[in-house]
Amino acid sequence: MSLHLRKTVPTLLAALFLAGCASPAPIEKGTAGTIGSAPSTQERKPASGVAADRALFDEGIALLCGAERPEPAKARSVLNSLIQYYPQSRWRSSAETLVGLIDAAETSRETNQKMQLLTEQLLEERTRTLQEKEQLKKTIRELTEKQQTETQALAQENEQLKKDLQRLKTLEIELEKRERMLR
Numbered sequence: 001m002s003l004h005l006r007k008t009v010p011t012l013l014a015a016l017f018l019a020g021c022a023s024p025a026p027i028e029k030g031t032a033g034t035i036g037s038a039p040s041t042q043e044r045k046p047a048s049g050v051a052a053d054r055a056l057f058d059e060g061i062a063l064l065c066g067a068e069r070p071e072p073a074k075a076r077s078v079l080n081s082l083i084q085y086y087p088q089s090r091w092r093s094s095a096e097t098l099v100g101l102i103d104a105a106e107t108s109r110e111t112n113q114k115m116q117l118l119t120e121q122l123l124e125e126r127t128r129t130l131q132e133k134e135q136l137k138k139t140i141r142e143l144t145e146k147q148q149t150e151t152q153a154l155a156q157e158n159e160q161l162k163k164d165l166q167r168l169k170t171l172e173i174e175l176e177k178r179e180r181m182l183r
Contacts, residue, residue, distance in 0.1 A: 052086070053082055053085075053086040053089035053090075053091050053092075054091060056078055056079070056081055056082040056085075056086070056091075056095075057079070057082055057089075057091040057094065057095055059078050060075045060076075060078040060079040060082065060095065060098065061075075061098075063075035063078060064098070064102075072102045072105065072106065075098070075102060076099055076102045076103075079095040079096075079098055079099050079102075080095075080099060082095045083095050083096060083099070
């Protein structure tokens with residue numbers, strides 16, 4: 001998916017840059033309205049006049065290249081109006097391309113948000129795993145120390161038992177010797 005983003009984003013930026021560099025045609029009174037005060041898509045009716053399709057295209061570009069904040073949803077709506085009402089327009093293919101790029105950018109944004117969420121979840125899981133790992137290391141260290149202490153205690157007890165066993169054998173031998181002497 002990352003490769004798809006690498007291809008889509010530069011293409012979108014190049015198209016927006018080239019489209020933004022085009023000089024807008026003068027808009028006559030009564031053709032398509034002014035940029036920024038356009039009616040919504042449901043209310044928009046095709047304007048009469050030769051430059052109406054160009055005016056819609058320019059409005060879509062202006063919405064994409066807004067100085068304060070681009071508005072891709074509104075730009076898509078305006079460009080779709082151009083596509084719908086002016087199917088023979090020379091701006092139709094450019095509008096379709098821009099709508100496709102807007103959709104691709106939106107898809108990329110959504111994918112990026114999902115990836116960021118997934119990354120955050122993975123980082124949280126990693127943090128939990130590292131904490132669990134450290135807790136397990138601590139537990140293993142404590143158990144190892146306890147085992148070593150018990151092993152040392154058992155080794156000392158074992159040595160004491162060996163000494164006691166040896167002493168017991170020695171005492172039995174002496175006892176047998178005494179019993180033989182007393183007989």
